[in-house]
Amino acid sequence: MDGKTKTLILGLGNSLLCDDGVGIYVAAELKNRVDRPDTTVMETGVAGLSLLDLLVGYDRAIIVDAIQTVGGKAGEIYRLEPKAFDTALHTASAHGIDFTTALEFGKKLGLPLPQEIVIFAIEASDVSTFSEECTSEVKSAIPACVEMVLQELN
Amino acid sequence: MKKITIDPITRLEGHGKIEIFLNDAGEVENSYFQVPELRGFEKFSEGRLAEDMPQITQRICGVCPEAHHMASTKTLDDLFHVDPPSPAKKLRELFYSAFYVTDHTTHFYILAGPDFIMGPEAPVAERNILGVIAKVGLELGGAVINARMKNHRIIHMLGGRAVHPVFGLPGGVSKGLNEDERKEVEQIAKDSVEFAKLSLKVFDDIVLKNKEYVDMIVSDAYTHHTYYMGLVDEKNKVNFYDGKVRVVDPDGKEFAKYSPREYLDHVAEHVEPWSYMKFPYLKKVGWKGFVDGKDSGVFRATPLSRLNAADGMTTPLAQEAYERFYSTLGGKPVHHTLATHWARLVELLYAAERLLELSRDPEITSSNIRTIPTATPDEGVGIVEAPRGTLTHHYITDEKGIIKKANLIVATVNNAAAVNMSVKKAAMALIKPGKKITEGLLNRIEMAWRPYDLCLACATHTLSGQAPIEVVIYNSKGEVVEKLSR
Numbered sequence: 001m002d003g004k005t006k007t008l009i010l011g012l013g014n015s016l017l018c019d020d021g022v023g024i025y026v027a028a029e030l031k032n033r034v035d036r037p038d039t040t041v042m043e044t045g046v047a048g049l050s051l052l053d054l055l056v057g058y059d060r061a062i063i064v065d066a067i068q069t070v071g072g073k074a075g076e077i078y079r080l081e082p083k084a085f086d087t088a089l090h091t092a093s094a095h096g097i098d099f100t101t102a103l104e105f106g107k108k109l110g111l112p113l114p115q116e117i118v119i120f121a122i123e124a125s126d127v128s129t130f131s132e133e134c135t136s137e138v139k140s141a142i143p144a145c146v147e148m149v150l151q152e153l154n
Numbered sequence: 155m156k157k158i159t160i161d162p163i164t165r166l167e168g169h170g171k172i173e174i175f176l177n178d179a180g181e182v183e184n185s186y187f188q189v190p191e192l193r194g195f196e197k198f199s200e201g202r203l204a205e206d207m208p209q210i211t212q213r214i215c216g217v218c219p220e221a222h223h224m225a226s227t228k229t230l231d232d233l234f235h236v237d238p239p240s241p242a243k244k245l246r247e248l249f250y251s252a253f254y255v256t257d258h259t260t261h262f263y264i265l266a267g268p269d270f271i272m273g274p275e276a277p278v279a280e281r282n283i284l285g286v287i288a289k290v291g292l293e294l295g296g297a298v299i300n301a302r303m304k305n306h307r308i309i310h311m312l313g314g315r316a317v318h319p320v321f322g323l324p325g326g327v328s329k330g331l332n333e334d335e336r337k338e339v340e341q342i343a344k345d346s347v348e349f350a351k352l353s354l355k356v357f358d359d360i361v362l363k364n365k366e367y368v369d370m371i372v373s374d375a376y377t378h379h380t381y382y383m384g385l386v387d388e389k390n391k392v393n394f395y396d397g398k399v400r401v402v403d404p405d406g407k408e409f410a411k412y413s414p415r416e417y418l419d420h421v422a423e424h425v426e427p428w429s430y431m432k433f434p435y436l437k438k439v440g441w442k443g444f445v446d447g448k449d450s451g452v453f454r455a456t457p458l459s460r461l462n463a464a465d466g467m468t469t470p471l472a473q474e475a476y477e478r479f480y481s482t483l484g485g486k487p488v489h490h491t492l493a494t495h496w497a498r499l500v501e502l503l504y505a506a507e508r509l510l511e512l513s514r515d516p517e518i519t520s521s522n523i524r525t526i527p528t529a530t531p532d533e534g535v536g537i538v539e540a541p542r543g544t545l546t547h548h549y550i551t552d553e554k555g556i557i558k559k560a561n562l563i564v565a566t567v568n569n570a571a572a573v574n575m576s577v578k579k580a581a582m583a584l585i586k587p588g589k590k591i592t593e594g595l596l597n598r599i600e601m602a603w604r605p606y607d608l609c610l611a612c613a614t615h616t617l618s619g620q621a622p623i624e625v626v627i628y629n630s631k632g633e634v635v636e637k638l639s640r
Contacts, residue, residue, distance in 0.1 A: 130198035
């Protein structure tokens, strides 16, 4: 990192719905661990184009979120890039405004969006029960994910 | 047809699923729409301070947090038996109108627009916002972003931040507008009115002047004769923020009109063995199954429903658009589900005009924005129109305002029965023995639920903000014939 690259670490999720909040909890922990002028750590529960709004102005983004894959094991952590979401269930809408498309839309409009995006996705077990805590397998993945993000940052 | 039992355990969590079952002849026998039920809200709310609920519940949904915030705030008014001062109510409605502009804009251009602007048979790679701006111009894409950005600025102004604002309080709001802010809101509102007019023109040029699209809109495959629900003011005009819930029958006649506290006298829930989700219906008509008609208690709560349930709009341009809507489609009520997209644009214009009206109201910069509650809390119900439909919050507390019981009915749940019916009817019309199931055909089935603008908390993950849905088609042996995952 050259100190001039503006980086956003974005914890994404719904902190009312059990494992769906894991991205937010990882970001909350990272706020205590990251202290550099070129890096912002943010938590958000927004969806839709509002996500794009948050990415504007950064050169690089590291996004942390929950994911559910067929056959996935709760607590597993994947490092992904936006292209991986072209066929994923959650980030693609019924209209193909998948992550890649949305970024492309933003760039076509001249929005200064990150050139580099990395996503750390944690396999979730329960995203439908109201709870401000994750299930134990997902909770135990939080420290490991924090370290992975820090490594990515450096 | 081979009887297939749907095992709840096999359902995938986290997204919606539509399962279509074919009979031996290859015709659609049945279809089921399921969404993951959000469990444990009542338990989660127990023991919490009711006053925290506007902040907590707005986190339920990543797409319409303002709707939950407002419904919850109104519930607190009722709970604490406090009537906010007039400037506070106007500020709330101003805030809410700005939110409506952002939300309806996003839905039309990102989710609905591509169906019509690109066409249902267009390749999936083009049926999205990129295809739209390639066709109608980059400038329109910029206008969409601008409309959202400017109205988020209003939310930020009043709520302290654009996301998860801190605004509604029992008896009022936390912040008002000074004159400089008011002027800024007024300008944003003027720009929003122009944008809404442009959006209706886009719809006119691209959809209404295209016979194929109009035929599709009025086709039987996408038509249901149901009851319609929406909030109305004292003159029975559409109001997103406040009023009574009005229900009209399939002939457009008023069937019921009730205050929020009376909702349980009018709406009951039906349970199906194959679904976690319950299906609300009109108690006084009764549950007769997934059928439409006057004898069936199935109702819809959508932008189309709101226009059907009301006698008009309070603002002049929106009223003109409303009249044109009905004269074009053959009078009231309109039963064509795809017309919901048009209704959404009429509402977009109303929201922008209402925003302008309120920004010019002499009370809007008043500092009298809160009445401190003094009564002991006990029970409260608050209803608003979320962009997707009627949203209800209901809290029962002890004398200190600690929640003992809480319930909420979201728009998607209101429309659950209707969505099932819409999908089944479209599937039956489109899937025929021997006919190849193409991408375009599946898209036309998707078009049956898209107008409902399904909003689920799990949509937090999606850039579109809409629920990811999986469509699975089974033959009579229960084997998967086709699968479409979005």
